[in-house]
Structure formats: structure tokens, C-alpha cells
Amino acid sequence: MNVPKTIAIIMDGNGRWAKAKGLPRTAGHKQGADTIRTVALHANRISVEKLILYAFSTENWKRPEDEVSFLCKLPGLFFNRYIKELMENNIRVTFVGELERFPEDTQKVIRKAVSMTEKNTGLELCIAINYGSRRELVLGIRQYAEEVAAHQRANDLVPEQLADYLMVPEEIDLLIRTSGEMRISNFLLWQIAYAELIFTPVAWPDFDEEQLDRCIKEFNQRDRRFGGIKS
Template identity: 75%
Template sequence: MPEQISTATDTGILQVPETIAIIMDGNGRWAKKRGLPRTAGHKKGADTIHTIGLEANRLGVKKLILYAVSTENWKRPEDEVGYLCKLPGLFFDRYIRDLMNNSIRVTFAGELERFPESTQKVIRKAVQQTEANTGLELCIAINYGSRRELLLAARQYAADVQAGTRDNDLTEEEFADYLFVPENVDLLIRTSGEERISNFLLWQLAYSELIFTPTAWPDFDENRLRECLEEFSRRDRRFGGIKA
């Protein structure tokens, strides 16, 4: 059973999930509502990553997985895709010092190879710079799709069996090690009102609590996160069993 951390706050005792995943939805609609280009919503959304990352770290969350760019996002207009490719550089230029000062470790999930070399270098540099940090693991899901993740995992397992490096016998725990994200997710949050998981962490969400909030990602702040954690702490998680 996933570990949960009790932490005292000014709103009471929260059962803080060990691993949280967030589908950061609503950047474009947030910008459109204000008469701004969609890229302005992505810029504000990047600032929210900084805010929520620091708060999750402060509360004792061990891993925060953020759905930044999906394998389907390449279908968007060329100018928006171009901005998304530049956004990691803008984010880390502005916030890498804060991440280091708070001992936040950056990782990524997905296939970086589709991005320009400059974007890949920025992301790999941030991973390298923060790899010794011991606080929150901030995992950016970028060019990520869960069906693709499962397909690649199955292919790699089959290749290992064929190569004779492992037996043709596999537990769930061993299969998880083939995934980009091996951990189970305790809590999934999706912002901006949509109620679907959009090809995100299909294996890892098997027993997750799901919270859908109408708040767009650029407006999602520490108070909204706290509200989600308070809701999570009220859930009765039995993992298919019965509590005495």
C-alpha cells in the first residue's frame, strides 16, 4: 500500500500523498478568455509549475508528475508547438536557482528525441544539475503518451526474454520497472473542468484517487492544491479490500 504522510497545517491534518500527478489543462482557454494568445497561457502555466512544485515540496510530497506535452500535442498550430519547445529553456533559466535552493530534483518521462536538440540539452542539463537533490522529485512528462509507454515496455521485455537476460515470467512489480514512471500514483488532479485522463499514466492510475477541478491551470495555486489534498484525505482508500 502506498505510503501517506501526515503533516500538520493551518487547516488541520492532511494525509499527504506520496505521489501526485497533475494534468495541467486550460492554458489556452485561460488565455483566450483574456484576449491573449495561447502562448501567454503556457507562459503563465509554467509559472504555476514553479508555485505548485515549491508547495508540494514544502508539504512533503515525494514525487510530482506533470503532464506537460503529450504525444498528441504535435497536432497543434506550428507557432504553439514552437513555443512549447522553447518553454523548458525559459522555465529553467528563470527557476533553476529556486529548484536548487529547495533541493528539488528534476526528472522527465517520455521521448525527448522528437524535440529540437536545444530543447533536449536544456532538459538534460536540468536533470544533471539537480540529480543530487533530496527533496521533491519534479517529473515532467514531455512527449509522453501512456499507450506508447506500455508498448515500449512490452517490446523491451520481449527483447530481454529473446536475448536470454530474463525468464519468460513477469510480475506486476517487474513490469513497472520497464515504464517511464514505475511508481503507483496516489492522487491524480486534472484542472480546467475536463473529466478524463487523456492517455496519461494508464498503468500507474489503477488505484489512484481522481480529483477534477474547474480551475484552469494558470489559476491553480497553493490554496487549490491544499483543497485537493484535503479532499484526498477524506477519501476511504481500500485497494479492493475491506477495512475492519
């Protein structure tokens, strides 16, 4: 099986999963956090290099205050429970996004997880938190413009160099969105230019090793031409 180097997942459906079971939305987010552990461990086993998970978007602040409050606490609950297991499996934690808006306790637990795992050499588990792709592009272009204005570089940017100014420099091989929605929702807009997109009806709390393998199997059935023609 040809395993994609870089996989990104829009983890959708926690709230609807909980509602269908007569549970509060927070129960769906809690179960979804457990799914992160399941999927990350499996991705590591099959030698995925980088797994980027859309945990909290710049637009998620619009949600009800009690739900946002729970989401802010979720990294602490997740890492307190699973950081030892991530270490044992050589998984390295990173994050992208503007972490500064979160409560200090949330920032501390995420930065601690990054620090504890920074020397690990297995899967890079990248959490996108308070991340939005349009914001990422604006910040990157602003940095480039400031460098040009300061005569630190020429005004000669080409598409291949823009990644140097982005939070996520890699191109994505496979983008998965769970729970049946078929949109990108401001996630890695530049990086998915030639990604294979898979939309599955399975809600994120029910997404497991078998579901990931199915997505990778479908990925392998795609004819990736990158704008060219295969002879």
C-alpha cells in the same frame, strides 16, 4: 494532513484561460509555466515526494505549428528563470518521455536541469514531455519480449514486475486534472490503477497553493480500500 507521496497533474486549460482574457494561447502557456514553479515549491514544502506534471503529450504535436514551437521553447524559458530557485529549495528535476524529437536546444536545457539538480534530496519534479502512456506500455513490453527472446529472463512476467519496464515505476496516489475536463488523456494509465482522481474546474494558470491543499484535503476524505474491504 496525510500528504500523498506521489501526485500527478494533467495541467489543462492554458489556452482557454488565455482566450477568456483575450490573449493568445501562448500567454496561457507562459502563465502555466509560472504555476509550475508555484505548485512545485509548495509541494516541496509540504513534503510530497514526487510531482509528475503532464507538460507535452505524444498527441500535442497535432497542435498548430506556432503553438508547438512555443511549447518547445518553454522549458528553456522556465529553467533559465527558475533553476536557481529550484536548487535553493533542494528540488530535483527529472523527466519522462521521448525527448529526442525535440529541438537540440530544448533537449540540452532539460538535460542540464536534470544534471544540475541530480544530487538534491527534496521533491522530485518530474516533467512528462513527449510522453504517452500507451507508447510507454508498448516500449516496456517490447523490452521485456526482447529479453525473453535473448534468454536474459524467463517468460514469467507478473503484474507487479511490469513497473520495472515503465518510464514511471511508482504507483500514483493522487491524480489531479485542472480546467474541468474529466478524462485521463493517455497519462499514466498503468500507474493510476488505485489513484484517487480529482477533477477541478480551475484552469491550470489559476491553480495555486490553496488549490493543491484543497485537493489533498479531498484526498484525505477518500476511503482507499485498494479493492478490499475495511472492517
